[in-house]
Amino acid sequence: MIEQYNPLTSGLWRENPALVQLLGLCPLLAITTTLINGLALGIATTCVIVAGNAIVSLLRNRLLPAIRILVFVLIIASLVTIVDLLSNAFFHELHEVLGLFIPLIVTNCAILAQAETVASRQPVPRSVLVGFSTGLGFTAVLVVLGALREIVGRGTLLAGSELLVGPALAVETIQLPMSGLLVAALPPGAFFGLALLIAVKNFFDIRRTHAAGPSTEAEASRIS
Amino acid sequence: MATSDNPRIAALITVALVAITAGALITVSYELSRDRIAANQRNRLLAALHEVLAPDSYDNDLEASRRSIVAPDLLGTNDPLDVFIATHSGEPVAAIFTSIAPRGYNGPIGLLVGIRADGTVTGVRVTRHRETPGLGDAIELAKSSWIRGFTGRRLDAPALANWRVTKDGGDFDAITGATVTPRAIVEAVRDTLIYFRDNSATLFATTAGRDADD
Numbered sequence: 001m002i003e004q005y006n007p008l009t010s011g012l013w014r015e016n017p018a019l020v021q022l023l024g025l026c027p028l029l030a031i032t033t034t035l036i037n038g039l040a041l042g043i044a045t046t047c048v049i050v051a052g053n054a055i056v057s058l059l060r061n062r063l064l065p066a067i068r069i070l071v072f073v074l075i076i077a078s079l080v081t082i083v084d085l086l087s088n089a090f091f092h093e094l095h096e097v098l099g100l101f102i103p104l105i106v107t108n109c110a111i112l113a114q115a116e117t118v119a120s121r122q123p124v125p126r127s128v129l130v131g132f133s134t135g136l137g138f139t140a141v142l143v144v145l146g147a148l149r150e151i152v153g154r155g156t157l158l159a160g161s162e163l164l165v166g167p168a169l170a171v172e173t174i175q176l177p178m179s180g181l182l183v184a185a186l187p188p189g190a191f192f193g194l195a196l197l198i199a200v201k202n203f204f205d206i207r208r209t210h211a212a213g214p215s216t217e218a219e220a221s222r223i224s
Numbered sequence: 225m226a227t228s229d230n231p232r233i234a235a236l237i238t239v240a241l242v243a244i245t246a247g248a249l250i251t252v253s254y255e256l257s258r259d260r261i262a263a264n265q266r267n268r269l270l271a272a273l274h275e276v277l278a279p280d281s282y283d284n285d286l287e288a289s290r291r292s293i294v295a296p297d298l299l300g301t302n303d304p305l306d307v308f309i310a311t312h313s314g315e316p317v318a319a320i321f322t323s324i325a326p327r328g329y330n331g332p333i334g335l336l337v338g339i340r341a342d343g344t345v346t347g348v349r350v351t352r353h354r355e356t357p358g359l360g361d362a363i364e365l366a367k368s369s370w371i372r373g374f375t376g377r378r379l380d381a382p383a384l385a386n387w388r389v390t391k392d393g394g395d396f397d398a399i400t401g402a403t404v405t406p407r408a409i410v411e412a413v414r415d416t417l418i419y420f421r422d423n424s425a426t427l428f429a430t431t432a433g434r435d436a437d438d
Contacts, residue, residue: 063238064238071238071239075246092268182358
């Protein structure tokens, strides 16, 4: 059984940048101390991927191999600079929290990989769609990992929502009846959490392939 | 767009066009966001200063009163530090120091220390630190009210010898699980008060003098 390739959902599950390709882990591991932090970085990254894919796709017929990477990096770095400036102006407090990790979006290999494998070969609408799906998949992992670490590490959920949507729309921080396990809030907790998510994903994938029959064994090994 | 039969020239033109467009877009974003970013930073600074000094206690432009001082022995760093001088009707009211507590558990801890002209602490806040989450970070107001324990203290109340955490026989509460962090901050606040005692006349005099010149 060969699954139909769906550009909108592939980035969410089958080719999830964080869980399958293991790209962009530096910001992912560093910033997921709370759900809101993860969501904010996910949104910023998605903006850069979508805009980057659109621009690269527009230019794809002019991009000779020799200048390809140069132009990709130029475009991505410019977009990140713009996102950095605008988030500093309009989400100043959130920008203070995310700090260094907004500029570090540049180093997210998932974005360069998208430019190289998708946007430089596909027309604009499809590049944007795949880029959006990839960004969404990355954001989903950031949010789940952020929520996991926030619950286990701090015993809260949705802390700091006022930084993202302003005090008027802010959601009350949910205080869980537990004090938090320090290790989850520290960097090792990010590794444990991500490993757990990858394991859960592989578990579902393998169970599904077994249900589909032995002929798709190759598919399972590709994922693991 | 301009094209050329020579692929090298065409490539160069593409790179140049992309670079120019990118530069233009960044310039526009910079211009659009510059004033807002500056205003954000100013508001953030004022909000932080108002944490340690009531806004209605002074009437000068705190931001403009900023001056740089270097006092490695007492203020914790070889670098120049900002100090803000609050005045009311030209009379000195208080000074706010951006002191450093150099002996934090994970490196220096940035502080704001507000001191009234008579030497009373108006408030202390931690501006940046890397203390252990869940233990040393109790110095943040968001985590515990420990840092409020400095408000109203003076260099002679408690006596200088008692400017220590209770664990070391002093008057300031310790923090469960963190020994180094509160010790570092108590020392830093004490040293800032000592600096203030020895230099407040100069600090306030230069402010008054400068205002007169204006």
